[in-house]
Amino acid sequence: MAEQLTGLADDRALLGRTSTAERVSDILRSRIADGYFPPGTRLSEDGIGGALGVSRNTLREAFRLLTHERLLVHELNRGVFVRVLSVEDVEDIYRTRVLVECAVVRGLGAPPYPLERLSAAVAEGQSAAAADDWKAVGTANIHFHRELVALAASERTGELMRSVFAELRLAFHVVDDPHALHEPYLARNQEIxxxxQRGDSHGAEHLLERYLTDSLERVVEVYRRRVGEDTAP
Structure with missing residues (x-):
């Protein structure tokens, strides 16, 4: 925890003079996504509040926001913890991904599409793989799907999926072999x-649907082994 708090102290400058619970929650969300606070970690009010230089009330409001996003859970008389997803949570996340991501691709208008940021996410993943940084490959994969959703040009859809992708990262942090999990999807991102790029949104939707189905099976297989079916949310 000491090392984690040192990292948070480095983020203190991001708060500026007008620190708010929203800004604190943004920092903590990012730290959770990056794995600084793995699933199951108890978050210390005193430690985090001191590292960021914010009041207890501000921090509690930030905790409340992240609990609403299902990233944290409050346990009576124990404190606030980074949530450990259940298998059912993972399945529901992927159900939402299929509904939203496939609908975005299906609803694309006539080509050409603005694919520069999507292409950059593919290149990001390939560079991370070349550096043998498979955690970064997982991050790049999230970026790819975030940019895919962004093709809808819908602020509300993007906000919804930001929360979904943040939850998905909680599942990824449980995986003991990120290379085996993420490597197959480098080529599949490229195919989508x-x-x-060819203007074939129908083909891209078909590839994406198969992609998400296969990814769900792989993640659930790992999750049943590492966490178990009866893990409480």
């Missing part, structure tokens, strides 16, 4: 991008 190429379909969209």
């Amino acid at each position: 991008l190429q379909s969209l």
